[in-house]
Amino acid sequence: MRRIAIVGAGIGGLTAAIALTRRDAECVVVEQRPALGDEGTGIQISPNAAAELLDLGVRLDFAVPVAQRELRRWQDDRVLGRTDLGRYDVPYLTMPRGALIGALREAAGGSRIVLGRRCVAVRDDRTSAVLGFDDGTAGRFDAVIGADxxxxxxxxxxxxxxxxxxxxxxxxxVLPRAAAGRFVDTDRVVVWLGPGRHCVTYPISHDHVNLVVVAPSARFDGWHPSVRGLIALAGRMRPRPLYDMPPLPVWHHGRVVLLGDAAHPILPFIAQGAAQAIEDAVTLADRLDFAGFQASRQERVRQVFAMSRAGLRVHHLPDGPEQRIRDRALAAARPDAHDWLYGHRIAAASRRRSDDTSSTRDARPSF
Ligand SMILES: Cc1cc2nc3c(=O)[nH]c(=O)nc-3n(C[C@H](O)[C@H](O)[C@H](O)COP(=O)(O)OP(=O)(O)OC[C@H]3O[C@@H](n4cnc5c(N)ncnc54)[C@H](O)[C@@H]3O)c2cc1C
Incomplete structure (x- = not known):
């Protein structure tokens, strides 16, 4: 049995632990935080990722299925475009982040999770991967997954x-759903697009909705009263700077491999960072050769990254000719425009890949 260390008990790390344990690996997950499950606010888990979690037996019965996303104009609340999220075989789910982490942890019951220990060093000495921790201890493993x-x-x-x-x-x-309902339909994802900023709401439970504002500063002067009403309801929000990085050309070194934000932090414009971490984790467990894993994920992650980066400009256009072209495109978007993203399934992609390469593929793990 292989002994694998996973650094980080976030969504990617815990999903990897669940998927690998099902493949008979012995996993230890090392997390710097002293406790899990206290992550505030919400998260959207699109059907491409929800399908993988459900396949792994993760219990998601607390999540809210959402059938529609509306893109609205910043100033007058006019609906610019609608996406039918209910057209997939698995629902588009929204939920509290803490509850998702709790469900992943429960499903990862076969793995050891060590809390309150920070990884400070990693090396590959050719016979094993070695991790050093902040308490002065070290551990040797057959492989290390950086999900940190x-x-x-x-x-x-x-x-x-x-x-x-x-x-x-x-x-x-996180806002009370009844109060937020005075300003917005709380049964769907709503995204207001405006010059230099945008605002998102979606339900995360029977009683609560999640609010996200993405902006250089907290000022939403001149925006529709619904947006300003929601922001006022939220009170003081602690803004967190947003970073990204083009997907790395190489995600692995010897017995060490990266997944999720460690390999490709993505801006949250299309709500796919965690979804891609989940897809990474399942793919990695599917084929434990790191070069093959990277090859099978790189193109898709590049597409998702490019789409999120495009959102940085397109979501935030100032009013003018470009914005009008965008709005016309949103109104005319085909119902299947997101099928490549939300309809993707790892098992089907793996099957396609192995049909393509069955004559040449070396099935041995690379570590
Ligand atoms: C505002 C916002 C909204 C978002 N909304 C969505 C959404 O709706 N849907 C979606 O799919 N994505 C969304 N994302 C992106 C998503 O949050 C991330 O892509 C996702 O959490 C990445 O998961 P991960 O497991 O790779 O990393 P993380 O979630 O960052 O987990 C890494 C873990 O590793 C631990 N760690 C770090 N360093 C060490 C160390 N040295 N030793 C031990 N442990 C360590 C951390 O404490 C953490 O628990 C959003 C992001 C932002 C900023």
Whole structure:
């Protein structure tokens, strides 16, 4: 049995633990935080990721299925475009982040999770991967998965790249659904697009909605009263700077591999960072050869990254000719425009890949 260390008990790390344990690996997950499940605010888990979690047996019965996303204009609340999120075989789910982490942890019951221990060093000495921790201890493993997010320590072994600040920050709040309902339909994802900023709401439970504002500052002067009403309801939000980094050219080194934000932090413009971490984790467990894993994920992650980066400009256009072209395109968007993203399934992609390469593929793990 292989002994694998996973650095980081976020969405990517815990999903990897669940998927690998099902493949008979012995996983230990090392997390710097002293406790899990206290992550505030909400998260959207699109059908491409929800399908993988449900396949792994993760219990998501607390999540809210959402059938529609509306893009609205900042000033007059006019609906610019609608996306039918209910057209997939698995629902588009929204939920409290803490509840998702709790469900992943429960499903990862077969793995050991060590809390309150920070990884400070990693090396590959050719016979094993070695992790050093902040308490002075070290551990040897057959492989290490760096699922340690935006500020990954493990990434240092593969490259010296660092994420770049986008110039924007995200403020987040959880609001009582009844109060938010005075300003917005709380049964759907609503995104208001405006010059230099945008605002998102979606339900996360029977009683609560999530609010996210993405802007260089907290000022929404002149925006529709619904947006200003929601922001007032939220009170003071602590803005968190947003970073991204083009997907790394190489995600692995010897017995060490990266996934999720450690390999490709993505701006939250299309709500796909966690979804891609989940897809990474399932793909990695599917084929434990790291070069093959990278090859099968790189193109898709590049597409998602490019779409999120495009959002940085397109979501925030000032009023003018370009904005009008965008709005016409949103109104005319085809119902299947997101099928490549939300309809993607790892098992089907794997099957396609193995049909393509069945004659040449070397099935041995690379570590
Ligand atoms: C405002 C905002 C909204 C978003 N909304 C969505 C959304 O709706 N849907 C979606 O799919 N994505 C969304 N994302 C993106 C998503 O949050 C991330 O992409 C996702 O959390 C990445 O998961 P991860 O497991 O790779 O990393 P993380 O979630 O960052 O987890 C990394 C874990 O590693 C731990 N760690 C870090 N360093 C060490 C160390 N040295 N030693 C031990 N442990 C360590 C951390 O404490 C953490 O628990 C959003 C992001 C933002 C900023």
């Amino acid at each position: 997010g935006l500020r990954s320590v493990v990434r240092g072994l593969t490259c010296s790249a660092t994420p770049a600040h986008s110039g924007l920050a995200a403020g987040r709040a």
